[in-house]
Amino acid sequence: MSRPEHIAPPELFYGDTEAEKYTRNSRIAAIQAEMTMRAVELLNITDTSPQYLLDIGCGSGLSGEILDEDMHIWAGVDIAPAMLDIAVEKDVEGDLFLQDIGQGLGFRPGTFDGAISVSVLQWLCNADKTENKPRYRLQRFFSTLFMALQRGARAVFQFYPENDGQVELIMGTAMKCGFTGGLVVDYPNSKKARKFYLCLFAGQAPGGPKQELPQGLDAETPTGVSYTQARIQNQRNGKKSRKPVKNSAEWILRKKELARKRGKEDVPLDSRYTGRKRKPRF
Amino acid sequence: MRLITHNMLKCHVKNCDNPDKQFPLRFKGAELEQVEAERNDEFLVRMIPRLDWRALLVTTKELGIELPENIPEEPENDDAFLQALHTAILETHVKEGSMVCNGCSHEYKITKGIPNMLLAEHEI
Numbered sequence: 001m002s003r004p005e006h007i008a009p010p011e012l013f014y015g016d017t018e019a020e021k022y023t024r025n026s027r028i029a030a031i032q033a034e035m036t037m038r039a040v041e042l043l044n045i046t047d048t049s050p051q052y053l054l055d056i057g058c059g060s061g062l063s064g065e066i067l068d069e070d071m072h073i074w075a076g077v078d079i080a081p082a083m084l085d086i087a088v089e090k091d092v093e094g095d096l097f098l099q100d101i102g103q104g105l106g107f108r109p110g111t112f113d114g115a116i117s118v119s120v121l122q123w124l125c126n127a128d129k130t131e132n133k134p135r136y137r138l139q140r141f142f143s144t145l146f147m148a149l150q151r152g153a154r155a156v157f158q159f160y161p162e163n164d165g166q167v168e169l170i171m172g173t174a175m176k177c178g179f180t181g182g183l184v185v186d187y188p189n190s191k192k193a194r195k196f197y198l199c200l201f202a203g204q205a206p207g208g209p210k211q212e213l214p215q216g217l218d219a220e221t222p223t224g225v226s227y228t229q230a231r232i233q234n235q236r237n238g239k240k241s242r243k244p245v246k247n248s249a250e251w252i253l254r255k256k257e258l259a260r261k262r263g264k265e266d267v268p269l270d271s272r273y274t275g276r277k278r279k280p281r282f
Numbered sequence: 283m284r285l286i287t288h289n290m291l292k293c294h295v296k297n298c299d300n301p302d303k304q305f306p307l308r309f310k311g312a313e314l315e316q317v318e319a320e321r322n323d324e325f326l327v328r329m330i331p332r333l334d335w336r337a338l339l340v341t342t343k344e345l346g347i348e349l350p351e352n353i354p355e356e357p358e359n360d361d362a363f364l365q366a367l368h369t370a371i372l373e374t375h376v377k378e379g380s381m382v383c384n385g386c387s388h389e390y391k392i393t394k395g396i397p398n399m400l401l402a403e404h405e406i
Contacts, residue, residue, distance in 0.1 A: 049324035052286075052332075073372070074324065075287045077399070084396055095287040099399040103406050106294030106399060108305065110332065138406075144294065254320075260316045266304070 017227025152205025
């Protein structure tokens with residue numbers, strides 16, 4: 001199967017039909033959701049208050065929905081209008097921009113607490129138009145991103161590198177632009193499950209702890225995203241956690257109330273069945 | 283697009299780098315929509331130093347949004363201030379119109395709430 005980025009530039013590849021197919025496909029949606037949660041985990045946010053994040057290549061909002069669930073305030077950029085249209089339909093909370101990241105980002109210094117990107121970076125490595133120079137575009141992107149992040153903030157990119165040369169090009173350019181960090185590989189020994197996360201640090205927060213590259217997951221680590229499980233544990237232990245755990249009954253009631261306040265029409269009434277524990281077969 | 287993110291935008295056209303002109307981007311023909319959002323005081327207080335208050339005042343005046351001139355000494359205890367801030371930056375969405383750069387006159391159009399930040403070949 002040929003790689004998507006060899007078929008067409010992203011704004012053409014993700015036209016109306018493909019954008020619809022991509023978003024509706026439950027397998028893709030599930031994988032994207034899991035990778036988003038892992039990317040957020042790798043951001044290593046210790047603050048319990050909502051963070052101001054950037055979703056690079058937010059597409060149809062599959063990753064943005066996860067950020068919404070975690071109550072973060074976010075902005076998303078994407079080059080494919082068809083994908084952004086779907087994100088608008090899904091009513092994601094983030095601020096969306098039609099933007100080519102290879103042209104550089106236009107945010108003031110220190111804007112964001114962090115950045116994530118799911119399945120995007122490999123698209124930046126191709127010369128789709130004759131005037132495109134991948135190395136220059138990568139540099140424009142990374143240098144403007146570096147400035148747009150708070151000191152000590154992280155940018156985590158899940159991507160599909162084509163070969164080692166591509167990884168070197170990307171990492172080399174990022175380092176030239178001031179980033180430190182490296183590649184985190186989950187399940188390195190499984191060709192199917194293997195995932196690459198480029199974990200970049202934008203400098204050090206003044207007086208903050210030294211940045212450490214997180215460990216990749218491997219066959220021995222328990223499955224599931226550990227920070228979400230940790231939050232459920234904290235809830236059980238009665239530790240103070242301001243955010244209700246995602247998908248709990250309390251969280252569901254909160255989201256429905258918000259939808260009603262906004263004037264959404266067919267929000268179901270609350271009953272004793274709302275958020276009821278279902279039998280395991282669900 | 284909410285006003286919080288608009289406050290963070292600067293023009294990224296090549297050679298447009300006068301900090302006094304690059305931002306805030308001036309609205310033209312802006313159509314607004316108010317959408318309720320959950321208020322989080324911790325987030326608001328943390329963002330206050332990050333916002334460019336002078337620019338926010340310029341923008342809110344342009345759009346006819348209420349916002350106090352001065353930031354109170356202890357914003358975390360000033361409910362009225364936090365509510366006004368929350369409404370202005372997190373509940374005010376610009377749905378249509380455009381943003382113009384005072385430095386290079388580039389116009390970023392906004393449709394369905396999405397600003398078009400794509401630059402022409404000579405602007406990169």
